Amino acid sequence: MKRMLVLSAAIAACLGAQVALAGPAINGLKLSTRVFNDFTTTNLVTANGNSVNLGAPSTVTINESGFVNDGVGGNFANRHDVTLSPDLGASNQLFSIDDSYTVWTTVTLAVGSNSPRKEAGFHIDSQITGTASFIINSDAGEIVAFGGGAPFKLFGKLSDGNGYVAGTPILMGFTMRAAGDGNGPAQSTIEYFINRGLGLETSGQLPYANLEGGPVNYSVSMYTQTAPNLTNPNEFANTTFADIHYSSAPVPEPASIAMAALASLGLISIRRSRA
Numbered sequence: 001m002k003r004m005l006v007l008s009a010a011i012a013a014c015l016g017a018q019v020a021l022a023g024p025a026i027n028g029l030k031l032s033t034r035v036f037n038d039f040t041t042t043n044l045v046t047a048n049g050n051s052v053n054l055g056a057p058s059t060v061t062i063n064e065s066g067f068v069n070d071g072v073g074g075n076f077a078n079r080h081d082v083t084l085s086p087d088l089g090a091s092n093q094l095f096s097i098d099d100s101y102t103v104w105t106t107v108t109l110a111v112g113s114n115s116p117r118k119e120a121g122f123h124i125d126s127q128i129t130g131t132a133s134f135i136i137n138s139d140a141g142e143i144v145a146f147g148g149g150a151p152f153k154l155f156g157k158l159s160d161g162n163g164y165v166a167g168t169p170i171l172m173g174f175t176m177r178a179a180g181d182g183n184g185p186a187q188s189t190i191e192y193f194i195n196r197g198l199g200l201e202t203s204g205q206l207p208y209a210n211l212e213g214g215p216v217n218y219s220v221s222m223y224t225q226t227a228p229n230l231t232n233p234n235e236f237a238n239t240t241f242a243d244i245h246y247s248s249a250p251v252p253e254p255a256s257i258a259m260a261a262l263a264s265l266g267l268i269s270i271r272r273s274r275a
Contacts, residue, residue: 023101023176023248026052028088029060036079039228041070048082050089051244058244060222065112065236067228079225081123082241092221097178097188097214102251104173104193105222106242107136111166113229115139118237120225121172124148126218129210134174134192136164143170145192145203149210153192153203164196169242171195175250177205179213188214 031048034040043066049057060082069075083092084103095101109120121135125148132148141163143155156162164170175191187207194201208214224239 023099024086024093024095025248026084026086026093026246028052028085028090029058029244030083030085030089030092031060032081032083033062034078035081035223036077036225038072038074038076039067039070039078040072041068042066042078044080046080048089049244052084052246053244055243060241060244061239062224063236063238064226065234067226067230067235069230075230077225077227079223081221081223082244083219083221084246092219095215095218095220097212097216100176100178100250102173102175102247102249103220103245104171105244106169106171106240107222108169108238108240108242109136109138109164109166109224110236110238111138111226112235112237113232114166116227116229118166118224118226120223120239120241122174123221123223124150124215124218125221126215128216129212129214129218132190132215134172136170136172138164138166141165143172143194143196145174145190148215149208149212150190150215151203151206151209153206155192155194155201155203168196169240173245176215177250186213 028050029048031046033044033046042064045063047061049059051058062080064078085091086093107120109118111118117137117139119135119137121133124132130148132150134145136143141158143164145153172194177189179186179188189205189207191205192203222241226237228235
């Protein structure tokens with residue numbers, strides 16, 4: 001218990017030291033299941049803590065199995081979203097291009113078959129500027145960000161010996177800095193960061209490349225998407241977003257992000273050792 005309190009205090013210290021353009025307040029998580037629903041008869045079990053910044057209660061699990069060709073959908077994939085909410089999960093938060101903040105979680109994607117692809121991570125989703133993704137996937141083992149005008153970043157893949165291994169936890173997050181907050185160029189910048197147990201890895205501040213100079217009128221979601229192997233009767237995809245954290249101002253780099261990342265992974269380790 002003493003160690004848990006120390007690690008939680010480390011996170012609080014990180015978040016309390018920030019001076020930056022504030023983003024919106026977030027107090028919940030809206031779970032939207034079967035956003036894609038090509039396999040309508042799967043066994044789907046979810047749990048939504050509907051909270052942020054509260055350690056174990058700020059965790060969402062999405063476990064799915066029993067994939068069969070039901071003749072209804074396009075037989076491509078099922079997808080489920082967990083979106084940051086300003087009103088205890090009643091609706092999605094709509095962010096603006098002027099918002100600066102940091103968000104992170106520890107993701108575990110366990111699967112029955114690595115191929116076809118299963119993936120999990122973050123979506124920055126705008127009907128105006130498109131969808132930016134920061135994900136892990138099961139087949140190539142990529143840890144990668146791309147799309148929606150956001151800068152591309154590849155942290156690694158299995159073929160280069162530096163990728164994601166399905167079933168292992170990895171802390172993933174990003175810091176959005178709005179243009180004009182004094183921390184970057186005219187464009188908004190995004191900084192991706194991970195901790196896979198090897199210490200903090202960060203992309204540094206990377207500018208958006210679209211004409212708008214950043215994402216416009218968008219939501220921020222964690223999601224999991226499964227393209228099943230229908231020849232495997234034991235196919236499944238179990239996804240955990242653990243210790244979901246959000247700061248309405250950018251967490252300073254690099255030391256504070258490192259401290260917060262280690263604290264979050266430390267709390268995961270403590271709970272597993274007691275299981």
